[in-house]
Structure formats: structure tokens, C-alpha cells
Amino acid sequence: MTVAERKDISNYLNRPYNIIIKSISDESGDYYVARVLEFNGCVATGETREEAYQAIYxxxxxxxxxMLEDGEAIPEPISDDEYSGNLRVRMPKSLHRDLSQAAKLEGVSLNQYLINKLSK
Structure with a gap:
């Protein structure tokens, strides 16, 4: 690998990709799994959170x-700017009615009622 290629990879590694680390307890024992949200299948494990973090890089x-060798495009980091806070959901009329009535009973808007329910 040339110096230029190494520098190119370093530039990508310094981007603010979203690293998600979860603790796992299963038949294999207790460990941590790290993944990069922008790269499907980019997963690593470690006995500690720090080991998983180092391994994922x-x-x-x-x-x-x-990806560079294959000429594939490298994903851009997902930023908060990509989320508007708006979500349109289609649902059966009966569910819309039930949710609207529940919100009215709670004395809040349907929007506030849904946010409260979704955040739990």
C-alpha cells in the first residue's frame, strides 16, 4: 500500500462515523459488540468496551x-442534520381513532401522546 493510499484510509478513519457498542450476555459469556452504523456488516467484539472500540476500528x-480496492463509494457519516423530526405514519382509521381518544383523555395532543408512548 502506498503512502497516499494509507493517508486516504486515515482520512476516512478520522470521520465521525457512528459507533454503537452494546453489552451482551449469552451462552458464550459476557462481552461487547461494536458496529459501525454506516457500514453494513462492520462488526467487532471485545471482552471490554474498550477492546470492542479498538477492534471495530x-x-x-x-x-x-x-471498498477502495473494489472502487466502491465509501459511505458518508450520518449526521443529525439528516433528521428533520418529522415522521408520517399511515395507520388504520380505527387505530387513529383509539390513539386520538387516548390522547384526549390524557389532555394532550395526539403528537405529544405518541412521542410519550414511543419514548418509553
Whole structure:
């Protein structure tokens, strides 16, 4: 790998990608799983949160190297600017009625009622 290619990969690794780390307890034991939201299948594990965090960057580096070699576009980091806060949901009229009535009983708007229910 040339110096220029190494620099290109470093530039990608320094972008603010979304790293998600979860603790897992299963038949294998207790460990942490890290993933990069923008890269489907970019997953690593570690015995500690720190190990998983370090491991995911090694996996991410491999993903980026492979994508560059294959001429694939590297995903851009997902930023908060991509979310407007608006969501349109279609539902049966009967569900709309039931939710509207429940909101009225609580003395709040349907929007506030739904936000409250979804945030729990």
C-alpha cells in the first residue's frame, strides 16, 4: 500500500462515523459488540468496551481498504442534520381513532401522546 493510499484510509478513519457498542450476555459469556452504523456488516467484539472500540476500528479499516480496492463509494457519516423530526405514519382509521381518544383523555395532543408512548 502506498503512502497516499494509507493517508486516504486515515482520512476516512478520522470521520465521525457512528459507533454503537452494546453489552451482551449469552451462552458464550459476557462481552461487547461494536458496529459501525454506516457500514453494513462492520462488526467487532471485545471482552471490554474498550477492546470492542479498538477492534471495530481495525475491522472498519479493512472495510475501507476493500471498498477502495473494489472502487466502491465509501459511505458518508450520518449526521443529525439528516433528521428533520418529522415522521408520517399511515395507520388504520380505527387505530387513529383509539390513539386520538387516548390522547384526549390524557389532555394532550395526539403528537405529544405518541412521542410519550414511543419514548418509553
Amino acid at each position: 481495525e475491522v472498519l479499516e479493512g472495510f475501507i481498504e476493500d
